[in-house]
Amino acid sequence: MNDSMFLGASLALESKNQQRLVLPPHHLTTHGVLVGMTGSGKTGLLTVIIEEAARAGVPVLCVDVKGDMANLLLAFPDFAPQT
Numbered sequence: 001m002n003d004s005m006f007l008g009a010s011l012a013l014e015s016k017n018q019q020r021l022v023l024p025p026h027h028l029t030t031h032g033v034l035v036g037m038t039g040s041g042k043t044g045l046l047t048v049i050i051e052e053a054a055r056a057g058v059p060v061l062c063v064d065v066k067g068d069m070a071n072l073l074l075a076f077p078d079f080a081p082q083t
Contacts (some may be wrong), residue, residue, distance in 0.1 A: 004051035007045070018050045025056040 004022040011018050034049075036042045046062070046069065053060045062069055 005049070005056050005058075007048055007052065023052075025053070026057050026059050028053065043072075047072065 001063065004024055007021045007023055010021050011016040034042050034046055050060050050062060050069075
């Protein structure tokens with residue numbers, strides 16, 4: 001298992017210094033939910049979280065009632081970023 005899951009960076013409005021946003025895999029011990037307005041970046045964040053969880057050996061069960069994650073699989077059927 002990896003030491004941390006890289007989820008991106010945070011940037012305060014009054015600062016120009018980015019700070020890495022990392023999460024230890026052992027913090028993912030129960031359920032989670034991701035909500036937000038249309039266009040707020042939920043699918044992008046969820047993709048990163050799933051990729052980092054898989055890299056860290058954390059099992060993921062994703063219930064996506066809208067089907068965005070399944071549509072990503074259709075766009076990249078062999079999991080290769082080149083299309």
